[in-house]
Each structure stands twice: as structure tokens, then as C-alpha cells.
């Protein structure tokens with residue numbers, strides 16, 4: 001079996017989603033760290049994958065884009081025996097895909113919009129867009145909190161692809177819109193995610209980069225310095 005290569009950056013939430021999946025599935029891979037701020041590197045990456053979005057998996061010369069598709073591909077072609085992120089039961093798998101979509105579309109997307117706004121020059125910031133993104137996060141927190149009542153993981157009984165999407169999206173989202181005190185199910189879930197060994201590993205590997213994260217003012221001290229926990 002060949003070793004796939006992941007083009008990625010450790011600080012990127014979508015890259016973290018796939019890094020968590022690779023660890024849970026027990027897959028060895030080569031790392032290609034991306035610096036899209038470098039014009040030559042950006043041009044080479046765009047030639048490989050025209051959207052320029054990361055991460056990108058390359059396996060035997062075949063580019064596999066889009067995190068949910070990457071995870072499906074890894075599950076099918078590279079997962080270690082007994083490791084799974086998408087259950088074999090078709091209806092259970094639909095529920096995992098649903099929650100993966102919900103986290104990508106309603107947590108990851110507004111969180112990214114808030115990061116993008118901070119990266120703009122002051123004069124180009126968009127207060128309306130920021131308000132909408134913050135409102136979208138509040139709406140998502142409310143329905144996810146309700147859903148998590150009585151659950152350990154977000155879909156079924158086991159850690160799944162949906163939890164891979166949830167961990168980095170919530171990790172960054174709460175730096176912009178903190179959870180409400182009454183959102184106890186979601187708060188406990190975030191703590192369970194952060195304690196999961198694969199999530200903890202990926203957060204640990206991103207730590208040297210947190211000083212570049214635009215929303216770092218909202219990031220808990222314990223993520224900069226685990227000894228402060």
C-alpha cells in the first residue's frame with residue numbers, strides 16, 4: 001500500500017479535521033506543509049488543486065480534495081483494521097454525514113467568516129457580515145446543545161467523522177462567540193472532544209502557530225500553555 005501525502009497547515013481548522021481522522025484511523029502519511037502566502041507555492045498548489053483550499057490529499061498521484069471526501073476515501077482505502085469513522089450501517093452513516101455537514105456549514109463557515117474579517121484592513125471590515133456570522137454561531141450552538149442532551153458523541157455511540165468536524169470548528173468558534181452558561185451539554189461535549197487523544201495531539205501540534213491565529217485573544221490560556229490548565 002502507498003503512503004498518501006497531506007498538503008496542509010497545522011493551524012487550519014479543516015486541516016485539523018483530516019489530521020484527527022488520520023490519527024483515529026491509524027494511517028501513516030507524508031506531510032507537505034503549505035505556505036499559501038508564498039506566491040510561487042500558491043501557484044504550484046493552484047496547479048494541483050484549483051480552488052486553492054486546503055487540505056488536499058494526494059494518493060498515488062491522485063488529488064483527493066474536500067475534507068469529508070478525504071475522510072471517506074481514507075476510510076475506504078487506508079484505515080487500519082477495526083478503525084472506523086463512518087459506521088457500516090447505511091442509516092447510521094447518513095446521520096454521521098448529516099452532522100459532519102451541519103458542523104462544516106453552520107459552525108466552520110461562520111467561524112471562518114469571523115477570522116477572515118479580522119484578517120482584513122480595518123477599513124474593509126464588514127460589521128453586518130460579522131453580526132450575521134455571530135448570530136449563525138449562536139443559532140448553531142442552541143440546536144447542537146439540545147441534540148447533545150444524553151449523548152457522548154454527536155452521532156451514534158462512537159467517535160465519528162462528525163466529531164472530527166466538530167472539534168476544530170468548535171475550538172475556534174468559541175474564541176469568537178463563547179458558549180452560554182446554560183449550554184451545558186455542548187460545553188461538556190467540547191471538553192470531551194479536547195480530551196480525545198487524537199484531538200489533543202492535533203491541538204498540541206498546532207500550538208506553536210497559535211500566536212498567528214487572528215482570534216487568539218479569545219483562546220483559553222490552557223491552549224497556549226498546557227501547564228496553565
Ligand SMILES: N[C@@H](CCC(=O)N[C@@H](CS)C(=O)NCC(=O)O)C(=O)O
Pocket residue numbers: 012013014015036052053054055065066067068
Ligand atoms: N470545503 C472545504 C473547505 C476548506 C477550507 O475552507 N480551507 C481553508 C483553511 S481552514 C482554506 O483553504 N483557506 C485558504 C483560502 O481560502 O485561500 C473542505 O472541506 O475541504
